[in-house]
Amino acid sequence: MSWTDADRAFMAQAIDLATARMGETWPNPAVGCVIVKDGRIIAQAATAPGGRPHAEEQAVPAAGAEIEGATVYVTLEPCGARSSGRQSCAHFLTEAGVERVVIACLDPSPFAAGRGTERLRAKGLTVETGLMCDEGATLCEGFLHRLETGRPMVRISTDGVGFDGRFVAAAKADLVTELKRLGEAGYTRLWTSAGDLADALREQGLLTE
Numbered sequence: 514m515s516w517t518d519a520d521r522a523f524m525a526q527a528i529d530l531a532t533a534r535m536g537e538t539w540p541n542p543a544v545g546c547v548i549v550k551d552g553r554i555i556a557q558a559a560t561a562p563g564g565r566p567h568a569e570e571q572a573v574p575a576a577g578a579e580i581e582g583a584t585v586y587v588t589l590e591p592c593g594a595r596s597s598g599r600q601s602c603a604h605f606l607t608e609a610g611v612e613r614v615v616i617a618c619l620d621p622s623p624f625a626a627g628r629g630t631e632r633l634r635a636k637g638l639t640v641e642t643g644l645m646c647d648e649g650a651t652l653c654e655g656f657l658h659r660l661e662t663g664r665p666m667v668r669i670s671t672d673g674v675g676f677d678g679r680f681v682a683a684a685k686a687d688l689v690t691e692l693k694r695l696g697e698a699g700y701t702r703l704w705t706s707a708g709d710l711a712d713a714l715r716e717q718g719l720l721t722e
């Protein structure tokens with residue numbers, strides 16, 4: 514797939530929108546959506562705090578009638594079904610008359626996992642996947658880790674940018690219990706500085722490197 518600098522800039526904007534929502538959207542991943550018509554952004558949104566409404570669910574109505582024939586940049590595959598009984602994001606995009614959807618990475622959740630892209634293609638939309646895939650995957654890796662383990666992911670960072678928050682714990686704390694507590698509070702991706710705490714996490718297999 515050959516993407517233009519403009520494609521990259523619009524996807525970078527979608528990634529920035531989602532990054533700003535990190536830590537606020539459990540039980541859903543933070544997703545960014547930018548809608549472009551004739552080279553201009555006509556609407557944009559990120560997953561709402563608490564995980565709903567989804568990014569596309571907000572951006573599509575905000576774009577209004579201008580959305581006909583537009584290109585949508587989204588950091589995660591639009592959902593093809595909902596756990597909540599609402600309409601899927603793939604439905605909103607096809608109903609609105611969107612022409613092209615550019616996706617950073619696919620969503621392995623049972624509500625998407627190819628169902629989102631299939632629904633879009635079945636209605637004749639052009640679907641392109643993989644633009645800024647690494648950045649898109651970083652946005653949802655903590656969400657997937659939390660689903661699999663019940664605990665937030667912890668990585669070493671120097672500045673904490675793009676993380677839900679900083680992991681701090683007393684020297685004698687039970688780290689698994691602390692992480693489970695933070696997972697229940699909705700955290701998915703935490704950072705810690707290199708040092709004693711990071712070493713203790715690593716020894717217990719709780720640090721992702």
Ligand SMILES: Nc1c(N[C@@H]2O[C@H](COP(=O)(O)O)[C@@H](O)[C@H]2O)[nH]c(=O)[nH]c1=O
Pocket residue numbers: 541542543544545559560564565566567568569589590591592594595596597598602620622623624625
């Ligand atoms: N947050 C988010 C998505 N999140 C995905 O949608 C799935 C179903 O969501 P729900 O019915 O709300 O539980 C959920 O499992 C998650 O993988 N999808 C999107 O198209 N856009 C969004 O902004």
